[in-house]
Amino acid sequence: MKRLLALLLTLAVALGGAAPAFAETTLEKIERTGTLTIGTRTGSPPFGFVNKQNEWVGFSIDLVEQAIKPAIERKVGKSIKVEKKESTPATRIPLLTSNAVDLIAETMTDTRARRESVDFSLTFFVTGAQFLVNKRAPIKGIESIAGKRIAAQQGSTNARILRERVPTAQLREFPDQPAAFQALAQGQVDAYTNDGIQLAGLKAKAPNPGDWVIVGDFYSYEPYGMAMRKNESDFRHLVNVGLMEAIEAGKYFEIYEKWFGPKGEVPYPLTAENKRFMIMQVVPK
């Protein structure tokens, strides 16, 4: 037993000590490999998803390719390619800290707790949590969910808020969206809660979109940011410059229109308030 313990300790020390050997900044890594590796979603339309033509596309992916990639290319002085890997709420921080990806570009809410582990870019999208219910269901928002069975996505901030604000609701947390929606469609749960935009995306893809309604006021504030490894301000600055230039030049709004406009994958018009917020994040040159 003692020997086993010693072996485990040795392993732990070896693993912990191995990290500094790769003391290469993200920018140096991108310059060396010519590749920016991002973690994004495969099932979160329109941020990151696989479309009908079997292409991996989305709003977050476009922002990386059209706003952030040019800014990095200018800095390293050569063209780079963007490589995509799948990330989920449970895996995104480990993917970053293990150097498997350099940037999380999906639907990650910027929170103070997360800022203790990773750094965030500017906010690139704003939404809040609501509920998706059957059009005949009595649920109208967070005030009417006491005692009800509510599905949530595990690893999201919404489940946490519900647990604190409505402890009597019966939370069922699923690791992915399709399983949660299936549970809603079959009546295992009475409502599915997630960020409003996620629900809009799910509803748009459902077999009978008319059967589902999104209800309730935003009960949370969900500013989406791109996450990266902590304490790499030069890389973070580049990511932010890319986003700011895209907002300034109107490119951001074109991409927004492409995905969320009336003809987009998930219609979700940009409110005047949110547009103003995006513009005010751009600091002077």
Added chain:
Amino acid sequence: MRYEFNWSVLWSGQSGSWLLQGLLTTLEISALAWLLAAALGILSGALRTVPWPPLRAAAAFYVEFFRNVPLLVWMFFWYFGVPPLLPGAVQDWLFNHGAEFWAGMFALGVYHGARMSEVIRSGIQSIPRTQFEASQAIGLSVWQAYRLVILPIAIRLIVPPATNESLNLLKNSSVALTISVAELTFQTRQIETYTARAIEALTAGTLIYLVLCVSIAAVMTRLERRFAIPGLIARVGAG
């Protein structure tokens, strides 16, 4: 970049009680599923060796069908596929009383029952045919021969592979998180959500699984020695 460990997240806040709840759920679902798996395994393992072909075929069908489909698929089957077959009132009652737990339990138990069956069958087949013939010669029926002679020997023989299967069952219970069962792995992810400290949470989960499995293996080894038949498998026990 060097990862800075912060182990205090495991005992500050609610993490400790979450891990404990997760551990209890893991133990509950695994224990119930194990009982089901053992019952199904002994039954179908024995049936695969009896002298009546239709029963052998039925047991073989059960084994091949359930062990050759991934456990994840069975989880979804029992959770999403079975409830719609039940009457509305029963469905509603189930959904309010831990349907996901029972679906997960059945998925685990029935899947591992099929695997356990093969372990039992190999135990039975390793017993010389003459034992069965001798039982019949002293006037035991087939049922009595299995109950009083064949199974008691077979079960003693298969303790090591059955331990292996039981540990697999315990670890496979983590698949139930896909249908929202809040077991141990689920709770480690929960801690990660609240604290953004994945490595610490996963390490805690890993250690708990390790301790659980090592203790089960130790108990099984004792059982094996305690019940060994002298002259048959005692040479292993004596070592």
